[in-house]
Amino acid sequence: MATFVFSHEACLRHENGAGHPERPDRLRAIEAVLVDPLFVGLVRKEAPRAEELDFEMVHPKDYIERVFEAIPSEGYRSMDGDTSVNPHSGEAARRAAGAAIAAVDAVMMGQADNAFCATRPPGHHAETATAMGFCLFGNVVIAAQHARRKHGLKKIAIVDFDVHHGNGTQDLVWNDPDTLFVSSHEMPLYPGSGARAETGVGNIVNLPLRSGTGSESFREIWAEEGLPAIENFAPELIIISAGFDAHERDPLASLNLDAEDFAWITLEIKAKAAELCGGRIVSCLEGGYDLQGLAESVSAHLQALMR
Numbered sequence: 001m002a003t004f005v006f007s008h009e010a011c012l013r014h015e016n017g018a019g020h021p022e023r024p025d026r027l028r029a030i031e032a033v034l035v036d037p038l039f040v041g042l043v044r045k046e047a048p049r050a051e052e053l054d055f056e057m058v059h060p061k062d063y064i065e066r067v068f069e070a071i072p073s074e075g076y077r078s079m080d081g082d083t084s085v086n087p088h089s090g091e092a093a094r095r096a097a098g099a100a101i102a103a104v105d106a107v108m109m110g111q112a113d114n115a116f117c118a119t120r121p122p123g124h125h126a127e128t129a130t131a132m133g134f135c136l137f138g139n140v141v142i143a144a145q146h147a148r149r150k151h152g153l154k155k156i157a158i159v160d161f162d163v164h165h166g167n168g169t170q171d172l173v174w175n176d177p178d179t180l181f182v183s184s185h186e187m188p189l190y191p192g193s194g195a196r197a198e199t200g201v202g203n204i205v206n207l208p209l210r211s212g213t214g215s216e217s218f219r220e221i222w223a224e225e226g227l228p229a230i231e232n233f234a235p236e237l238i239i240i241s242a243g244f245d246a247h248e249r250d251p252l253a254s255l256n257l258d259a260e261d262f263a264w265i266t267l268e269i270k271a272k273a274a275e276l277c278g279g280r281i282v283s284c285l286e287g288g289y290d291l292q293g294l295a296e297s298v299s300a301h302l303q304a305l306m307r
Contacts, residue, residue: 003305004106004115005034006099008047011119014092016084017076021252021289022120022134029291030118033299041306043112047099047119050142054097057145058138058172063129067093067136079131093121093136096284100143103282104237108151114270114281114305116242118298122286124166124241125191133164133191140239140284141172144179147237154178157235159226160185161265162243162286163253165194165206169241174200180233182226184218186211186246186253205229214256218246222265230272237280238273240266244288244297252289259293259300266304281305 012024034042055064070077071090078084096119103115123140125133144156158173160166160183170193173179180203185194187208194206207221230238244262246255266283273279283305288294 001111001113002041002043003302004043004045004103004112005118005302006045006047006103006115007118008095008099010088010091010095013088014121015076015086016134020084022122025291026288026294027118027120029295030298033295036299038299038303042302045102045106047095047117048102049094050097050101054101054142054146055137057149058141060129067131079136083131083134083136085136089121089136095119096121096123097137097139097142100139100282100284101146104143104147105150107280107282108147108237113279115283116302116305117282117284119285122243123284124160124162124169124243124286125164126168127171133168135168138168138172140241141169143239143282143284153236155233155235156180157182157230157233157238158241159230159238159269160241160243160286161246162241163246163250163255164190164243164287166241167191167193170198170200170204173203177201177203179203180229180235181205182229183207184209184221184226186213186255189253209255211254212256215258215261218255218257218261219264222268227268227272230269231276234276236277237282238269238277240269240281240283241286242283242301243286244294247288247290247293247297249290249293250288252287259296262297263300263304266301267307270304270307
């Protein structure tokens with residue numbers, strides 16, 4: 001078996017507007033990395049389209065309709081202060097969610113050891129009925145619910161190391177004891193959530209990090225709290241919200257990680273997956289806005305997944 005990478009050209013056509021940090025060049029930077037001979041063993045897959053019923057697994061129907069009705073025929077339309085859509089955003093959103101769904105299928109059916117979704121828009125800030133933080137729909141939670149409905153899983157862990165707290169994911173799983181959400185993130189920072197006291201029904205573990213935190217403290221908090229929480233929960237599948245904006249080069253935050261830290265956390269999660277759930281991991285791209293930092297970090301992440 002191998003590591004699958006799901007992507008689609010539609011995700012290159014979604015734009016938030018000139019000068020926006022969440023831009024198509026993010027995916028171009030990743031594509032430039034994938035031509036390296038290191039990745040000759042990757043299996044490339046085209047992301048299928050998610051349909052309304054897929055989104056309805058986690059979002060209200062009226063919200064889904066509102067998002068797709070907001071897609072303009074030309075130009076841009078604002079969804080919130082920093083999230084916009086253009087004529088191609090609806091198709092990109094379908095492919096991003098569809099990639100996460102297809103990645104679950106590939107891993108659960110034994111076609112792939114693990115999978116990475118190189119898609120956009122990202123998803124971990126999208127709340128139950130609110131688009132925000134560059135995100136429209138909760139892709140990782142859609143993937144989790146699909147794993148339950150199609151493959152009969154019960155316990156699923158979502159692991160998020162994006163520098164911004166995944167408030168959307170937390171909102172979507174707040175009352176779900178069968179979904180563990182573990183998140184490390186800089187605090188205080190957008191979106192302002194992610195305090196330790198936010199625990200849902202005992203299924204949420206927030207690991208806030210101070211501005212300026214580097215490798216040692218990041219690895220320590222995961223080794224002492226995040227990874228044991230995953231082990232104690234014993235999931236049947238691990239889904240990663242793979243944000244790389246904790247990199248020291250990133251312009252939107254102030255943590256000081258490097259590519260080796262992302263390799264380390266990926267290998268640690270992979271070891272837990274091997275121990276607990278047959279190695280089953282699905283990883284979905286979230287943040288990462290410095291192109292060099294993003295490229296280096298995704299390279300490290302994928303190399304770790306392929307080991």
